[in-house]
Amino acid sequence: MNTHIGGVKRKKTSIKALIAVNIFTIVLAIIQGWDITLVLFIYWCQSIMIGGATVVKMLRLKKFSTEGYLIDEKPVLPTKKTKQKSATAFIIHYGAFHAAYLFVILNSFKEKNIPITDLLSISVIITLLFFLINHTYSYFINREEDEKKVKNIGTMMLFPYARIIPMHLAMMFGIHSAGIIGIIIFLPLKTFADTLMHNIEHYRKPKNIRIKKKVKSI
Template identity: 35%
Template sequence: MTVICPKCQHARSPTAPAPAWQCPACGIAYHKYAAFQARARAAVVPPRDTAPPPGWDGSLWALIGANLLSLVIAVVADWSLGSVMLLYWSQSVIIGLANVARILTLERFSTENFQINDRDVAPTPAVKRQTALFFLVHYGMFHAVYFMFMCVQTDALASISTGLAACVVLFALNHAWSYRYNVALDRRGTPNIGTLMFTPYLRIVPMHATILVGGAFAPSTATLVLFMLLKTGADVAMHLVEHRRLQHRADGVPA
């Protein structure tokens, strides 16, 4: 019977001079290596979700609070569509900057199904920096074009006010909290860097689409409230997706 070495895959010849218990190619003892493999498999931590249940996520409730308080300020101050769009554009920029910082602070990460220039890449510091830079440039261009659209189509710049600035600060504080929360979870797991790069788009597109659709209707307080509530729902839903889906460990034990 042919014996295959479990380490180097050498097929042992019946005439091999080495002892029957030893691989003639790499010299390992078959039974000892098999025992080592068994211990290594037992030590592997299976993939798991590192995010706690939504009810325990303080950043979720802070996000809901920031959205609802912004809604109240918008109604009391009789905001225009331009004011609302500028607020949510600012929130999008904050989300993007937090994501760049999050990518750069990754200690270990997976590159499964992630390619650069159509090539598979290893989870190295260079790949981390390259991914963060690509995201920053692409995301920044998207928001630059969006900002110009707001300036042309709405009174966004003329609508800057103390109330608007206060709401931007609220969202900045919320996303700073969420950033710290996510970084702590990243250090406990092995997030996929490709998923981290694309998820912000999945989060911001629904919330901006909601407001843009709302702008097609006749402006009124009722319309403003309705679409700000719908935006809040989209924001919260994607927050949950981010916290629940990005924190799965990659298979195996990190080096």
């Protein structure tokens, strides 16, 4: 019982820390007068961290479901090969998305004559370290409980994309060209998406899925 309570407290600490880091970013951005493009770069880096953690989680899966999941338009079995193929596909697709985002961000820096060295400022590095520490802590705190669940590998691949919806909208509607208004619109949306998807990923009860075992006839 005490172990369970301790685990719940640690998980709550994880989500509180995530919210705190997001709020820290918002406050720092406003106080230091950051350009929205710099904020987008920070969240781009955070998204890379989330993608990396997702790949690790996929490759560590022991039991998982492939219900409704297709590869090359064909249903697949929950095998090691499926797991590896899915992780590779995710890296390529997610990586392509983020390569495009990075191009837009760097191009915006160029258009606004913002020094690229701003990406290596102490404030930015500290913020990124906070995000890295938070996601690393969250991964290890939730790992044991997460690995007990029979997760759908297709759903796992979608979670990181849901967390970058605000960034995607920012690129689509040109918020990266906006000033303080862009920050006021974007940052609360990003914090909400972060918190919501973190809760869904770690606290949502998965469907009861039966793993079929192959029985060899004697």
